[in-house]
Amino acid sequence: IYDYCFVGKKGNLLKEFTPTLCQEYAFKMGLGHFIKRVFECIFVHLYSKPTKSLNRIVKEMGYFGLYFGLLVPFYLLHPNYMPDPFWTWFPLVPAGSHEFVYHFLLGVFIFAEVMNLLCHLHLKSFRKSDHDFTRMIPRFHGYSKITSANYFWELIAWIAFAFVAQTLAAYAFLVFSFFRMNYRAHKKHHRYIAEFKNHYPAEQRWYFIPYIF
Numbered sequence: 001i002y003d004y005c006f007v008g009k010k011g012n013l014l015k016e017f018t019p020t021l022c023q024e025y026a027f028k029m030g031l032g033h034f035i036k037r038v039f040e041c042i043f044v045h046l047y048s049k050p051t052k053s054l055n056r057i058v059k060e061m062g063y064f065g066l067y068f069g070l071l072v073p074f075y076l077l078h079p080n081y082m083p084d085p086f087w088t089w090f091p092l093v094p095a096g097s098h099e100f101v102y103h104f105l106l107g108v109f110i111f112a113e114v115m116n117l118l119c120h121l122h123l124k125s126f127r128k129s130d131h132d133f134t135r136m137i138p139r140f141h142g143y144s145k146i147t148s149a150n151y152f153w154e155l156i157a158w159i160a161f162a163f164v165a166q167t168l169a170a171y172a173f174l175v176f177s178f179f180r181m182n183y184r185a186h187k188k189h190h191r192y193i194a195e196f197k198n199h200y201p202a203e204q205r206w207y208f209i210p211y212i213f
Helices: 022-041 054-076 099-123 149-165 167-197
Strands: none
Touching: 022 054, 022 099, 022 149, 054 167, 099 149, 149 167
């Protein structure tokens, strides 16, 4: 869907339209995230029965497939798309620095995605098979300060994406993702406390965002 909708690609009806830098970067960021996600589903994640439930699969399909797969690119890749960089409102940002900001946000996105992958690999090292429910206390890649470091890095990635895309649909996806991951992170934090009791350093870790909650 992304490749078909992406204006300026060979075969598109609007061959004369040249995508903006933010459209091109946001397109690559979204595509890169889901390529990583498919890779993780095949080679990294180990699933238990609750994770494989039909109800959860339907929710995930609606969340990613319908909303991000259809609504977000519809506005992002629309031929009448006009970016409105919010940082131009601030006097400390030099004029003509748009490209630098986009490069910086792309770098933040890549860093956050790599850290998110490392978090998942770290968690995978505790389990040997799909039906292995062994859990240990994670300690690397941000886990020394955050219970759900994987969600924190994913939030950073979506913030960078939203600031590059600059559409209402992208900002709405960011807000929805925040509440979704915040809910899961809060549950995981209390599950770790209940499971590991005094061995879990709850007083030393925030459950989602460091120095906030």
